Amino acid sequence: MKERLDLREDILRIIAAHSGAIGQGAINLLLRKQGVLISMPTVGRRLQELEFEGFVAKAGIEGRVLTDRGRHALKRFDAEARLRVSGAALLDTLRRGDRKHLLDLLAARRVIEAEAAALAATHVSPNAIAKMDGILSRQAAGVARGETGLEEDIAFHREIARASRNEVLCSLVALLRQHRRYNLIVNSIRAAVGSRMVVDHARILAALKARDPHAARAAMDRHLRTLAADLNRYLGRWSPDGGVRGR
């Protein structure tokens, strides 16, 4: 069901690109030129389906043309495809774990989460503040016990993003936080950053409680700046060239 939809999309695209009507043979050749190697009968079958669904119509004898509905569907497909491609590109960038990309990632997180923190300062609910208080004290207790506090860190940042009431920022924070290698590294340097992370978070939370957007933004900015500096030092220590072995 998946790749067939893909094939049909390709066929629609070819028909749209071609001026005038076009038939199975020519479509087959063009598909082949695109690297899609299918037989002509299959193209015919897909064409029958597309015709049945009203996306193409027979134009006399010399082949088929797009209907308005087909053009419309294709436009929607294109938009979806562009979205998917952009998303995939971002995911690929996020998957990479070399030094520069980790720092790039942190720089992006810094501006995004700083804005989220500023917004949160004006929009946060008492309920959310209570939740953050709980997270923070759990994190402090965990770090004191020698744990990493990673879970609480993630939860804290997520709560702030959620409190910003900006769904796009919230989604972005969630997405950018899904980086395995980054989490691993924070794990490794937790001895250095664990306790300071709690202090940083407390400062952010205090700004939220004071409903001071400026202070919240500054606190979050500083938090992620120092994290980036730590990361940079850590990576520099183990691999000056920036090519830490990851996979």
Added chain:
Amino acid sequence: MKERLDLREDILRIIAAHSGAIGQGAINLLLRKQGVLISMPTVGRRLQELEFEGFVAKAGIEGRVLTDRGRHALKRFDAEARLRVSGAALLDTLRRGDRKHLLDLLAARRVIEAEAAALAATHVSPNAIAKMDGILSRQAAGVARGETGLEEDIAFHREIARASRNEVLCSLVALLRQHRRYNLIVNSIRAAVGSRMVVDHARILAALKARDPHAARAAMDRHLRTLAADLNRYLGRWSPDGGVRGR
């Protein structure tokens, strides 16, 4: 090849969730409970494949267990799945076109692109500046002719993101720019914003030429702020409730 990988993932997950060994019959039942309806022999075949690839091993007679490699692969699968889910959530948010989401989107773009502009001011190459010059003059000419200048707008912002040398920011800009309804609306209000867009862009470009990060950030911030204000006015005019009819 696709759904089979999916099925195998499900099977791995079930084995991992189950304490101790588990066989085809029980896996089949659990799969069925998940809504995946496959026959027991198929489960057996997948298990053979997984065993051949070293992800599971036979545990005596009572079924199969995960190997270390299987556990590792599953962990990787989980990370990938989380990434995909987060990405899909963001795409869903971006797909929505109501007033609040459009403004959220613009707010996110504002901080991201402002940072990109600031970085670009220090990293931009003469080459890129020349390219932006070209884009800008084409846009000015187009707007003077009564066109929307939308293509050039997109290209300009993309160039700035690229000049920031931060791939994450660049991907984010590309992703956030893929919003059909937003582009449609800008099209609709181009009479109001078309010429001012050129002025804004010129101001940004001037800051880049002066290699002044502060000015670049401020110019971009202002550009997207006014755009948001325009959008807000436009949406307010046509639908005070924020529920513009889309698609």
Added chain:
DNA sequence: CCCATTAATCATCTGTGATTAGTGCCACGC
């Protein structure tokens, strides 16, 4: 002795590709 598991065999179903029939247009030659 019964049960769960693995694995093999056989039938079926689906999708695909090769081939072929049927149809109308076009160009060429008379």
Added chain:
DNA sequence: GCGTGGCACTAATCACAGATGATTAATGGG
């Protein structure tokens, strides 16, 4: 001007490969 062969297209038929499911050994443990 008209018949005729070539050509592109549609669509049907047949065969084949692959996956799936039902059934059935075969094995070992409670």
